[in-house]
Amino acid sequence: xxxxxxxxxxxxxxxxxxxxxxxxxxxxxxxxxxxxxxxxxxxxxxxxxxxxxxxxxxxxxxxx
Amino acid sequence: xxxxxxxxxxxxxxxxxxxxxxxxxxxxxxxxxxxxxxxxxxxxxxxxxxxxxxxxxxxxxxxxxxxxxxxxxxxxxxxxxxxxxxxxxxxxxxxxxxxxxxxxxxxxxxxxxxxxxxxxxxxxxxxxxxxxxxxxxxxxxxxxxxxxxxxxxxxxxxxxxxxxxxxxxxxxxxxxxxxxxxxxxxxxxxxxxxxxxxxxxxxxxxxxxxxxxxxxxxxxxxxxxxxxxxxxxxxxxxxxxxxxxxxxxxxxxxxxxxxxxxxxxxxxxxxxxxxxxxxxxxxxxxxxxxxxxxxxxxxxxxxxxxxx
Numbered sequence: 353x354x355x356x357x358x359x360x361x362x363x364x365x366x367x368x369x370x371x372x373x374x375x376x377x378x379x380x381x382x383x384x385x386x387x388x389x390x391x392x393x394x395x396x397x398x399x400x401x402x403x404x405x406x407x408x409x410x411x412x413x414x415x416x
Numbered sequence: 417x418x419x420x421x422x423x424x425x426x427x428x429x430x431x432x433x434x435x436x437x438x439x440x441x442x443x444x445x446x447x448x449x450x451x452x453x454x455x456x457x458x459x460x461x462x463x464x465x466x467x468x469x470x471x472x473x474x475x476x477x478x479x480x481x482x483x484x485x486x487x488x489x490x491x492x493x494x495x496x497x498x499x500x501x502x503x504x505x506x507x508x509x510x511x512x513x514x515x516x517x518x519x520x521x522x523x524x525x526x527x528x529x530x531x532x533x534x535x536x537x538x539x540x541x542x543x544x545x546x547x548x549x550x551x552x553x554x555x556x557x558x559x560x561x562x563x564x565x566x567x568x569x570x571x572x573x574x575x576x577x578x579x580x581x582x583x584x585x586x587x588x589x590x591x592x593x594x595x596x597x598x599x600x601x602x603x604x605x606x607x608x609x610x611x612x613x614x615x616x617x618x619x620x621x622x623x624x625x626x627x628x629x630x631x632x633x634x635x636x637x638x639x640x641x642x643x644x645x646x647x648x649x650x651x652x653x654x655x656x657x658x659x660x661x662x663x664x665x666x667x668x669x670x671x672x673x674x675x676x677x678x679x680x681x682x683x684x685x686x687x688x689x690x691x692x693x694x695x696x697x698x699x700x701x702x703x704x705x706x707x708x709x710x711x712x713x714x715x716x717x718x719x720x721x722x723x724x
Contacts, residue, residue, distance in 0.1 A: 384657045387626060394630060396421050396433035396440055410637070412476075412626040413582070413653065 353401050355379075358386070358411035367401035375401060376409065387412060432627055435664040443631045447487070450628050454484045454616040455491055461574060461614055468494035469572035469611060471563055472527070473501075474516030475638060477578030480629040481617060485576070486523045495526070497570055501562040502531040503555055504539020508639050519634055530566040532558060536711065543714060544643070551643035557706045561698070567611040575611040582622040584615070584671035586652045591674070593652075597685060600677055610699070618671060 353367045355375070365375055373383045376397065383397045387410040390399070401407065421430040421440045428442035441449060458464070470485065472478045485496055500516050502509055513529065520527035532539050536558060543558075544551050567575055591599045617625055629635035660667045692698070693705035700706060 382654075382657050382661055384623065384661050387623065387630065393429075394431040394443075394627065396430050398433050399421055410626075410630075412622055 353403055353405040353407060356406070356408040358409050367403055367405070370401060371398050372401050372407060373397040381409070385412060386410060431631065432624070435660075436668070446624065446627060447631060450620050450624055451484055451487055453619045454481075455488055457614065457616045457618060458488075458492060458576075461612075464492065464494050465572075465574045466494060467570070467572055468492065468496055469567050469570065469575040470496065470498050470525075471575055471577045472498035472516055472520070473578070474512040474519065475578070476626055476629045476635055477580055477617065477622075479515075479519050479578075479634050480625045480632070481576060481578045482519060482523055482525060483632045483634055484616070484628065486525065494574075497526045497528065497572060499563060499566045499570065499572065499575070500527065500529045501559050501566070502529055503559060503562075504532045504541055505641060505643065506539075506541050508641055512638055515636060515638060522634075528566060528570055530562050530569075532562065535562050535565060536707075538714065540643070543710070546717060549710075549713075554710055555643065557710055561707045564610050564698075572611050574614065576614050576616050578617060578625075579615045580617040580620055580622045580625045581671045582653070582656070582667060584618050584674065585656055585667045586649055588670050588674040589652050589656065590649065597681075598687065600674055600685075618675070619668070621667065 353365055353375075354362055355365055356362050357379075365379075367375065372388050372395070376383045376386060376388075386397075388395050388397055388399070389408040389410060390405055421433070422428065423430050423442035423445055424439040425445045426442060428444065430440035431443050432441045432446045433439075434441065468485070470478065470482055472482060482496070482498060485492065489496070498516070498520050500513065502513055516529075517527065519525075532543075536543075540551065540555055540558070543554055547554070563575070567573075591597075620628075626635065656667060656670070688701060690699045690701060691703060693700050693708055694703050695708040695712075696705060698705055698707070704712075
C-alpha cells in the first residue's frame with residue numbers, strides 16, 4: 353500500500369493483513385498524533401489495510 | 417470488519433475509534449458526541465449572556481469550536497461573535513486571518529479583528545527585532561490584552577476558547593511539575609472587569625476536535641507559527657500521547673484532575689488581589705502591568721538605538 357506521510361513524502365509498505373495502526377507504529381509514529389484518510393475518506397486506525405490502498409496520514413498537532 | 421469498521425450505534429461507516437470504550441463512531445455520531453459534551457459545558461454557565469464571544473484564531477481548534485456552536489445555535493440562545501487578534505506575523509498570519517474570514521463568512525458568524533499595530537503601535541515582528549525575550553511570552557501577554565480590549569469593545573462578557581482536553585491535560589502536568597498551585601487558579605475569574613472565559617472543548621480530545629473540523633469541511637492544513645517553540649509543552653505532549661496510547665483514558669483523567677482540585681479548593685486558596693496598573697489603569701498583578709512593562713522595554717530599546 354502507498355502511505356503519504358504528513359511531510360508529503362510517500363512510501364510503499366506491504367500491509368500483510370495488518371491494521372493501519374500497526375503499520376504507523378512500525379514507522380516509529382504514534383497513531384494518536386495522526387488521523388488516517390483512505391481515498392479521501394477518514395477511517396479509524398484499526399482498519400485492516402489492503403495492498404491497493406492509498407493512505408494519507410494527517411498530523412493533528414503542531415509545534416513543540 | 418474486514419477493512420471497514422462500522423459505527424457501534426448505527427452501522428454506518430466508522431470514522432473514529434474510541435480507544436477507551438473500544439467503540440466506533442460514524443461521522444454523524446462523532447459530531448453528536450462532541451456537540452453533547454460542548455453543550456454540557458456551556459449550559460453550566462448560567463445565565464447565558466445575549467452575546468457569546470469566541471476567541472477565534474482561525475486555527476483548527478477555534479474553527480471546530482465555532483462550527484459546533486453554530487450547530488448548537490437552537491440550543492444556545494446567545495448571539496455568536498468571533499473575535500480575532502492579528503498579531504502581525506509575516507508569512508504566517510495572513511493565511512490564517514484569510515481562513516478565519518472565510519470560515520465566519522461560510523458559517524454566517526459576525527467577526528471582529530483587532531491588530532497589534534492598532535492597539536500597541538507595533539506588530540509582533542516589530543517587537544521581536546533585537547528582543548532578548550521569547551516571542552511566545554511577549555505574544556501571550558499582548559494577545560491576552562488585545563482579546564480583553566476587543567471583548568470589552570464588543571460588549572462580550574463570556575468568551576469561549578478552543579482549548580481542548582489534551583491542552584488541559586498538558587497544562588495540568590506542567591503545573592504539577594512546577595508545583596505552583598496558584599497557576600491552577602490563574603484566570604479563574606478574580607475580577608468582573610474581564611469577560612469570563614470558558615473552555616467548551618475541555619472534555620473533547622484534540623483528535624476529535626480535528627476530526628470535527630475535517631468532517632465539517634472546515635479543516636485546512638495551515639502553516640505553523642514561525643515563533644512556535646514551546647519545547648517543554650512539546651515534550652509533555654509526546655509523553656502524554658505515548659501514555660494515552662498504552663493506557664487509554666489517562667488524558668481525560670489528568671484533565672479532570674485539575675478541575676477536581678479547583679472545585680474542591682474553591683475559596684480556600686488565597687489569591688493575590690488584582691491591582692489597577694498605574695500606567696494604563698487595566699487590572700493586573702503588580703503596580704505596573706505586564707503589557708506596560710513590555711511597552712516600556714520596547715520604548716527603551718528604541719531610544720537606545722536612536723541614541724536618545
